[in-house]
Amino acid sequence: MKMLINVPETVVADALRGIAAAHPELTVDVENRVVARRDAPVAGKVGLVSGGGSGHEPLHAGFVGPGMLSAACPGEVFTSPVPDQMVRAAAAVDSGAGVLFVVKNYTGDVLNFEMAAELAEDEGLQVAQVVVDDDVAVSDSTFTAGRRGTGATLFVEKIAGALADEGAPLDRVAAVARQVNGASRSFGVALGAVTTPAKGSPTFDLPAGELELGIGIHGEPGRERRPMMTSGEIADFAVNAILEDLRPTGPVLALVNGMGATPLLELYGFNAEVHRALSERGVPVARTLVGNYVTSLDMAGCSVTLCQVDEELLRLWDAPVRTAALRWGR
Amino acid sequence: MLDTDFFRRWMTAAAASVEREADQLTELDSAIGDADHGSNLQRGFAAVTEVLEKDAPATPGAVLTLAGRQLISTVGGASGPLYGTLLRRTGKALGDDDEVTQAQFAQALAAGVAAVGQLGGAQAGDKTMLDALLPAAEALATSFDGAAEAARAGAVATVPMQARKGRASYLGERSIGHQDPGATSAALLVEALAATATATDGVDA
Numbered sequence: 001m002k003m004l005i006n007v008p009e010t011v012v013a014d015a016l017r018g019i020a021a022a023h024p025e026l027t028v029d030v031e032n033r034v035v036a037r038r039d040a041p042v043a044g045k046v047g048l049v050s051g052g053g054s055g056h057e058p059l060h061a062g063f064v065g066p067g068m069l070s071a072a073c074p075g076e077v078f079t080s081p082v083p084d085q086m087v088r089a090a091a092a093v094d095s096g097a098g099v100l101f102v103v104k105n106y107t108g109d110v111l112n113f114e115m116a117a118e119l120a121e122d123e124g125l126q127v128a129q130v131v132v133d134d135d136v137a138v139s140d141s142t143f144t145a146g147r148r149g150t151g152a153t154l155f156v157e158k159i160a161g162a163l164a165d166e167g168a169p170l171d172r173v174a175a176v177a178r179q180v181n182g183a184s185r186s187f188g189v190a191l192g193a194v195t196t197p198a199k200g201s202p203t204f205d206l207p208a209g210e211l212e213l214g215i216g217i218h219g220e221p222g223r224e225r226r227p228m229m230t231s232g233e234i235a236d237f238a239v240n241a242i243l244e245d246l247r248p249t250g251p252v253l254a255l256v257n258g259m260g261a262t263p264l265l266e267l268y269g270f271n272a273e274v275h276r277a278l279s280e281r282g283v284p285v286a287r288t289l290v291g292n293y294v295t296s297l298d299m300a301g302c303s304v305t306l307c308q309v310d311e312e313l314l315r316l317w318d319a320p321v322r323t324a325a326l327r328w329g330r
Numbered sequence: 331m332l333d334t335d336f337f338r339r340w341m342t343a344a345a346a347s348v349e350r351e352a353d354q355l356t357e358l359d360s361a362i363g364d365a366d367h368g369s370n371l372q373r374g375f376a377a378v379t380e381v382l383e384k385d386a387p388a389t390p391g392a393v394l395t396l397a398g399r400q401l402i403s404t405v406g407g408a409s410g411p412l413y414g415t416l417l418r419r420t421g422k423a424l425g426d427d428d429e430v431t432q433a434q435f436a437q438a439l440a441a442g443v444a445a446v447g448q449l450g451g452a453q454a455g456d457k458t459m460l461d462a463l464l465p466a467a468e469a470l471a472t473s474f475d476g477a478a479e480a481a482r483a484g485a486v487a488t489v490p491m492q493a494r495k496g497r498a499s500y501l502g503e504r505s506i507g508h509q510d511p512g513a514t515s516a517a518l519l520v521e522a523l524a525a526t527a528t529a530t531d532g533v534d535a
Contacts, residue, residue, distance in 0.1 A: 053364075053406075076366065078365075079364075079370055080410075081406055082402065082403050083403070083411075106408075108407035108408035112411055139502075144499040199357075199366075203360045203364070203365050219364050220364055220497060220498075221504060223501070223502055223504070
């Protein structure tokens with residue numbers, strides 16, 4: 001497997017040096033692995049800190065900037081960052097108004113952020129957490145690790161980030177972040193496996209004529225394998241899976257997300273099918289985002305995330321944002 | 331009696347074992363996880379060896395507490411907090427004694443294992459490191475070699491289980507038929523412990 005890397009051990013540090021070179025508006029601490037907006041801490045503003053394994057780019061560092069995250073801490077590939085990073089990130093962006101941790105529901109992320117929250121509070125920081133768990137492919141019960149956090153992370157970070165920019169207090173920012181998570185659901189499919197730099201070969205075999213349904217963002221296989229389907233059939237399957245769980249009574253935000261190796265030509269075609277499927281089921285789409293936002297290295301495939309919005313959430317979604325990967329309005 | 335040097339040598343042996351088996355752990359993890367268990371633990375235990383040399387903690391408890399803190403700071407993922415908690419809580423339970431008996435150690439390890447269960451919300455049969463650690467901690471009261479055997483058997487016993495915790499749980503029934511990488515690395519740790527005891531006169535006689 002050919003990869004554009006030096007050695008597997010330095011892929012994350014190398015990428016961070018590249019982010020630093022491309023984005024002078026960010027401070028990039030390569031050694032401690034913290035990416036923050038250069039103007040942090042912003043007086044009176046709640047800090048938003050997210051993080052998780054690397055390999056999901058542009059998540060998370062690509063969403064650092066005005067209107068979204070204050071800082072991100074990238075871990076090793078597909079591995080949660082460590083508490084020390086999170087505490088550093090929180091301290092770097094805290095203006096005294098407190099910090100919200102946006103945590104994807106994976107055992108490692110949850111455990112490390114919990115430890116970090118304790119350590120940060122010991123240092124006198126006010127910390128709240130929101131755990132994102134939007135993936136309907138996982139049946140949630142007390143006997144599993146619970147639903148994975150995937151595409152809704154972007155919705156949570158954008159909307160909570162806009163609210164924090166307006167100067168809302170920590171408890172309010174946290175409440176809206178939880179509201180967005182509660183109103184969001186995702187479903188993903190893979191047309192191919194992932195090759196991690198550490199392993200150097202695909203994490204599972206997926207024959208040419210088959211696809212995996214219900215995948216997450218870490219190269220693990222999904223819940224089910226089927227013969228390859230058309231874009232329209234996949235859209236119907238994903239939308240049905242989401243709407244079985246989320247029964248929107250109003251307009252939704254739609255994210256048609258590429259997993260890393262699927263070109264925009266295919267993603268736009270798939271988006272047309274998602275819109276058709278939603279329209280057939282009477283679900284109006286307020287805004288749509290198409291692209292590679294919450295990826296899984298070189299996985300071929302896509303995910304759909306829907307979030308039911310009210311007027312305030314839509315206003316916060318439309319608010320200006322200026323980050324490496326998401327920017328509009330200013 | 332087990333002295334500070336014993337615990338330092340255990341950690342060194344564990345690091346060597348993880349280094350040797352890293353590829354196998356990653357291979358097991360690629361079947362039901364995300365193919366990084368070996369490389370993550372390798373990084374963490376290399377850091378443990380380094381910090382133990384530099385800081386030279388003075389008691390058995392301090393060795394394990396420091397090693398645990400170092401794993402939390404370097405491993406990430408679920409393995410960092412879980413293994414970190416295992417060693418930290420075992421270390422804390424050992425207290426400030428310069429030397430500890432095997433029985434004291436077995437009791438402390440059981441406390442560490444219980445803390446892991448609490449942190450991860452897992453129990454026996456969930457296809458996690460606990461399936462190796464729980465029987466090992468129980469067997470340690472009588473025998474180091476028995477603990478190693480119990481851990482290895484516990485790891486193998488995870489093959490037919492369906493994962494209910496951690497990333498493997500997302501596969502549901504598809505997690506059945508694969509040995510759990512966490513239980514496997516836990517068995518390596520206990521095997522390194524038994525090997526350290528064998529290399530130490532007067533232990534496990």
